[in-house]
Amino acid sequence: MSNWTEVVALQEIPNMGSRIVDTGKTEIAVFRTSDDQVFAIRNACPHKGGPLSDGIVHGNTVTCPLHNWKIDLASGEALGPDEGCSNVFPAKVENGQVFVDFLMA
Amino acid sequence: MKEKLVLIGNGMAGVRTLEELFKHDEGAGSDLYDITVIGAEPHPNYNRIMLSPVLASEKTIDDIILNTVEWYTENNIELITGDAVTEINRVNQVVNTEAGRQVAYDRLLIATGSTPFIIPVPGAEKEGVIGFRDIYDVDTMLEAAHTYKKAVVIGGGLLGLEAANGLMKQGMDVTVVHLLDSLMERQLDKTASQMLKLSLEQKGLNFMMEAQTAEITGDKRVSGVKFADGWEVEADLVVMAMGIRPNMSLAEAAGIYCERGIVVNDTMQTYDPKIYAVGECVQHRNECYGLVAPLFEQAKVAANHLAKLGSTRYQGSMTSTKLKVTGIDLFSAGDFNEAEGDEALVLQDPSQGVYKKLVIRDDKIKGAVLYGDTMDGTWYFQLMRDEASIADFRNTIMFGQHDLGDAGHGDASAVMALPDSAEICGCNGVSKGDIVNAIVKVGLFTLEEVQAHTKASSSCGSCTGLVESILASTVGDGYDATPNKKPVCACTDYSHDEVIDAIKTHELKSMPAVREFLEWKTPDGCAACRPALNYYLLARWPEEYSDDAQSRFINERAHGNIQKDGTYSVVPRMFGGLVKPNELRAIADVCDKYDVPEMKVTGGQRIDLFGVKKEDLPPMWKDLSAAGFVSGHAYGKAMRTVKTCAGKTWCRFGTQNSTGLGVKLEELTWGSWMPHKFKLAVSGCPRNCAEATIKDFGVVCVDSGYELVIGGNGGIKVRVTDQLTKVETEAEVLEYCGAFCQMYREEAHYLERTAPWVERVGLSSIRERLLDDEKQRKELYQRFKLSQKYAQIDPWKARAEGEAAHEFTPLKLQVETGSEALLEVS
Ligand code: SRM
Numbered sequence: 001m002s003n004w005t006e007v008v009a010l011q012e013i014p015n016m017g018s019r020i021v022d023t024g025k026t027e028i029a030v031f032r033t034s035d036d037q038v039f040a041i042r043n044a045c046p047h048k049g050g051p052l053s054d055g056i057v058h059g060n061t062v063t064c065p066l067h068n069w070k071i072d073l074a075s076g077e078a079l080g081p082d083e084g085c086s087n088v089f090p091a092k093v094e095n096g097q098v099f100v101d102f103l104m105a
Numbered sequence: 106m107k108e109k110l111v112l113i114g115n116g117m118a119g120v121r122t123l124e125e126l127f128k129h130d131e132g133a134g135s136d137l138y139d140i141t142v143i144g145a146e147p148h149p150n151y152n153r154i155m156l157s158p159v160l161a162s163e164k165t166i167d168d169i170i171l172n173t174v175e176w177y178t179e180n181n182i183e184l185i186t187g188d189a190v191t192e193i194n195r196v197n198q199v200v201n202t203e204a205g206r207q208v209a210y211d212r213l214l215i216a217t218g219s220t221p222f223i224i225p226v227p228g229a230e231k232e233g234v235i236g237f238r239d240i241y242d243v244d245t246m247l248e249a250a251h252t253y254k255k256a257v258v259i260g261g262g263l264l265g266l267e268a269a270n271g272l273m274k275q276g277m278d279v280t281v282v283h284l285l286d287s288l289m290e291r292q293l294d295k296t297a298s299q300m301l302k303l304s305l306e307q308k309g310l311n312f313m314m315e316a317q318t319a320e321i322t323g324d325k326r327v328s329g330v331k332f333a334d335g336w337e338v339e340a341d342l343v344v345m346a347m348g349i350r351p352n353m354s355l356a357e358a359a360g361i362y363c364e365r366g367i368v369v370n371d372t373m374q375t376y377d378p379k380i381y382a383v384g385e386c387v388q389h390r391n392e393c394y395g396l397v398a399p400l401f402e403q404a405k406v407a408a409n410h411l412a413k414l415g416s417t418r419y420q421g422s423m424t425s426t427k428l429k430v431t432g433i434d435l436f437s438a439g440d441f442n443e444a445e446g447d448e449a450l451v452l453q454d455p456s457q458g459v460y461k462k463l464v465i466r467d468d469k470i471k472g473a474v475l476y477g478d479t480m481d482g483t484w485y486f487q488l489m490r491d492e493a494s495i496a497d498f499r500n501t502i503m504f505g506q507h508d509l510g511d512a513g514h515g516d517a518s519a520v521m522a523l524p525d526s527a528e529i530c531g532c533n534g535v536s537k538g539d540i541v542n543a544i545v546k547v548g549l550f551t552l553e554e555v556q557a558h559t560k561a562s563s564s565c566g567s568c569t570g571l572v573e574s575i576l577a578s579t580v581g582d583g584y585d586a587t588p589n590k591k592p593v594c595a596c597t598d599y600s601h602d603e604v605i606d607a608i609k610t611h612e613l614k615s616m617p618a619v620r621e622f623l624e625w626k627t628p629d630g631c632a633a634c635r636p637a638l639n640y641y642l643l644a645r646w647p648e649e650y651s652d653d654a655q656s657r658f659i660n661e662r663a664h665g666n667i668q669k670d671g672t673y674s675v676v677p678r679m680f681g682g683l684v685k686p687n688e689l690r691a692i693a694d695v696c697d698k699y700d701v702p703e704m705k706v707t708g709g710q711r712i713d714l715f716g717v718k719k720e721d722l723p724p725m726w727k728d729l730s731a732a733g734f735v736s737g738h739a740y741g742k743a744m745r746t747v748k749t750c751a752g753k754t755w756c757r758f759g760t761q762n763s764t765g766l767g768v769k770l771e772e773l774t775w776g777s778w779m780p781h782k783f784k785l786a787v788s789g790c791p792r793n794c795a796e797a798t799i800k801d802f803g804v805v806c807v808d809s810g811y812e813l814v815i816g817g818n819g820g821i822k823v824r825v826t827d828q829l830t831k832v833e834t835e836a837e838v839l840e841y842c843g844a845f846c847q848m849y850r851e852e853a854h855y856l857e858r859t860a861p862w863v864e865r866v867g868l869s870s871i872r873e874r875l876l877d878d879e880k881q882r883k884e885l886y887q888r889f890k891l892s893q894k895y896a897q898i899d900p901w902k903a904r905a906e907g908e909a910a911h912e913f914t915p916l917k918l919q920v921e922t923g924s925e926a927l928l929e930v931s
């Protein structure tokens with residue numbers, strides 16, 4: 001069962017950028033790629049918890065601002081020689097609005 | 106249907122080409138091709154270079170396997186070993202093998218390497234006479250060493266000496282026979298060659314110089330070697346190491362054009378465009394190479410074409426050599442024997458066993474021979490390849506890079522003496538053992554690969570010299586110190602200079618335009634090239650280009666320094682380090698209002714407010730702005746601070762108004778984006794309390810005017826400035842400063858500070874253009890001022906007024922999230 005929550009208009013997220021969703025308990029970063037896909041991922045790098053939302057987005061990847069780990073937005077996994085994973089949540093765009101399923105992680 | 110790619114020759118160059126090809130693809134193996142590899146040897150690809158250490162029992166065969174059989178499977182490669190291709194049928198596009206296989210191809214890659222040259226003397230076919238080329242040869246030699254005593258190595262070149270050294274280590278009594286009167290004559294001059302012979306003799310090798318082999322004697326097995334002058338030596342094993350011949354018979358028989366090797370063009374294609382060739386079997390622009398560094402460059406280009414990108418060309422390589430005999434340090438590159446009109450710089454210290462010679466032509470290095478102390482080989486070689494002018498440091502060049510104040514430089518033998526636990530990279534906590542392990546286990550050859558796999562030297566870079574030394578001594582010559590031209594990043598094959606030039610000459614004014622024109626390999630670029638492109642475009646087209654926030658590192662996007670906990674620091678600009686009571690009060694009030702946990706006076710004479718929450722930044726900036734502050738840019742690749750001292754107004758020694766001049770300089774330069782950070786200082790007298798002589802641009806006031814100094818750095822590698830000139834008025838200081846800034850902004854590579862930039866382009870070139878050419882100086886200054894019109898807009902005020910609000914405003918949502926436990930995993 002999915003629990004889609006409407007989060008923000010796609011236009012409100014910068015292209016190749018992100019917005020933070022603060023749920024009170026945790027921060028989730030919602031990313032928009034250059035081809036308008038969206039991804040939701042816990043805003044904490046698997047390395048040392050760096051805020052992924054502040055990283056540079058390229059392709060479906062974000063480079064963490066603290067020590068340059070590259071994280072795959074779809075899987076939450078660190079790429080290349082680094083190892084680690086952050087939780088991801090299903091996300092989609094419908095009628096220009098971004099929806100995230102915060103229950104499925 | 107995928108096309109079929111067949112590789113003949115399962116060796117170093119061929120397999121490297123496949124690895125490079127896979128880099129262009131996403132998943133395992135290739136999306137474009139079904140690949141078959143056919144190799145005559147019964148082994149997977151191994152590191153041929155390391156056969157010498159294997160022979161000397163310093164390594165085992167297992168240590169030197171580069172690609173395991175699993176690697177081939179994982180990459181969907183059909184691997185055929187122990188079977189040689191006997192014919193290429195170009196009409197039907199199939200190859201036939203010794204074992205009777207027939208394999209069809211759409212594209213063929215020939216990488217058959219070379220074969221040892223066996224001198225055609227009577228008896229050369231006897232048992233116990235071999236070359237030194239592959240695992241089989243090494244096994245044969247090791248076996249012989251168990252049973253027999255006397256070995257003769259014919260050939261006193263690199264390969265011969267390494268073979269001789271190995272056999273001696275196995276307990277054999279070894280004589281090296283050489284046709285000429287000096288060893289390694291292709292790499293060494295007479296002096297170095299003499300020194301080498303002496304130390305090898307001390308190690309226990311025997312030599313017969315100027316000896317021409319006439320016959321191999323013996324029955325079935327060799328028993329001796331006879332020379333032209335009638336002499337004879339006993340031998341149970343003869344290793345022929347007279348040189349190698351490109352292995353081109355297969356190609357030749359198929360009618361592919363060959364000369365000394367298989368002739369290829371700059372895209373590594375033979376005369377049959379379906380057939381590529383790389384490695385030692387190839388002849389490119391009249392050169393055949395016998396070292397891996399150039400072959401790996403060829404592999405890159407061939408892969409680029411096989412991947413149908415077609416954006417690179419191989420233009421030949423310059424090579425350097427080292428001898429892999431433990432305890433002997435030897436380096437050689439280029440033309441080491443001076444020709445008419447050349448000069449030779451020589452440093453010789455017989456008691457230390459050190460000899461260094463550089464051959465210089467027109468103030469450029471043409472060749473180098475180092476014996477006993479090869480620490481600076483990499484540096485000389487780089488200067489040689491860059492064709493850099495050494496005019497500015499010619500008088501100290503023989504003492505090495507160390508003498509230029511390069512603290513990040515590593516002494517190779519000191520590095521080898523370090524224990525495995527020694528920390529090499531202080532930033533990432535990487536030990537020597539970690540690095541050596543990664544090099545050996547993963548099979549790394551370049552600095553970039555070591556950086557990616559171990560993170561060593563990937564942060565501040567001060568340990569780069571050490572890492573390079575470890576690489577050099579672990580992989581030997583296979584390590585390609587500095588590629589001729591470094592691409593900006595993996596997204597492109599173009600260098601910084603080529604990108605800067607293309608932006609200018611082809612009037613490229615947006616990032617997509619640059620990436621399209623230069624055929625970027627990734628649609629969006631990456632975290633390395635995007636900030637660089639953004640800077641180059643901004644610097645070149647200040648009036649037209651609009652900054653791309655998403656291509657800036659977070660510090661520059663959020664206009665504060667990100668801290669380890671994700672909060673930010675705020676450094677308000679205080680021009681020249683001066684501050685008024687009401688300004689201090691405003692700063693204090695802001696700290697109270699926003700609960701700033703810590704304040705600190707910085708090394709740049711400003712005040713830093715630490716631990717500010719991202720959301721609090723805009724309102725805090727609003728308050729600071731109301732008190733008259735603008736951003737201090739302590740976070741940017743930008744003009745940072747102008748440090749000043751008390752100066753004439755107060756100090757009993759002051760000669761000029763250093764604080765006032767500092768304020769003027771900061772007013773001129775603040776807000777400017779630079780290739781890297783840029784710092785200034787003004788000292789009121791030569792006591793230099795503002796430390797102007799370690800700044801990017803410094804002013805030291807004297808009675809009669811102002812000394813201007815450039816290219817200093819107080820950071821990772823301390824570098825004292827070079828004297829630019831002396832001027833008489835403040836107006837001139839401003840003009841020279843602006844012009845210098847602009848020249849640096851237009852020419853330096855992104856993330857290259859003035860210190861390395863000045864060393865790269867040469868002080869004399871900067872002087873010529875700033876001092877002797879008044880018109881150029883004035884134009885540079887004008888361009889700087891034009892760009893400042895667009896740069897001096899306070900980013901803090903703009904954001905306090907609502908610009909980029911999304912950056913600072915989280916979306917608060919009342920939502921249920923998945924299980925708590927899950928969210929806490931880290
Ligand atoms: C705040 C300050 C330390 C202090 O409290 O004194 C500081 C703090 C940082 N410095 Fe620095 N540097 C500070 C003065 C210096 C100085 C001294 C000076 O400016 O006179 C130096 C040596 C002088 C020089 O640059 O030549 C200095 C050499 C460095 C370097 C090495 C640069 C180099 O080219 O070798 C780095 C690393 C880099 O830039 O890549 C660095 C990087 C950093 C960073 C930005 C590290 C980072 O990327 O996060 C630090 C940010 C701390 C933070 O979270 O706020 N900092 N740093 C100083 C701010 C000056 C200011 O008022 O703007």
Ligand SMILES: Cc1cc2nc3c(=O)[nH]c(=O)nc-3n(C[C@H](O)[C@H](O)[C@H](O)COP(=O)(O)OP(=O)(O)OC[C@H]3O[C@@H](n4cnc5c(N)ncnc54)[C@H](O)[C@@H]3O)c2cc1C
Nearest residue numbers: 114116117118145153189190217218384385395396397582
């Ligand atoms: C002992 C030794 C020490 C060396 N030391 C250094 C050093 O320190 N630094 C350095 O840079 N270089 C060194 N080299 C040179 C370096 O190893 C070579 O330049 C490199 O291996 C050449 O790569 P390649 O792919 O062209 O040829 P190879 O690695 O020789 O690969 C060619 C392969 O093709 C196979 N083959 C040939 N014909 C056929 C056929 N018809 N069918 C199927 N397979 C075929 C061969 O069996 C071989 O396996 C050294 C070489 C040796 C032998």
Ligand code: SF4
Nearest residue numbers: 565666707708820821
């Ligand atoms: S402030 Fe500078 S010296 Fe201090 S830890 Fe940070 S980067 Fe290193």
Ligand code: FES
Nearest residue numbers: 045048050064067
């Ligand atoms: S916290 Fe992300 S790379 Fe270190």
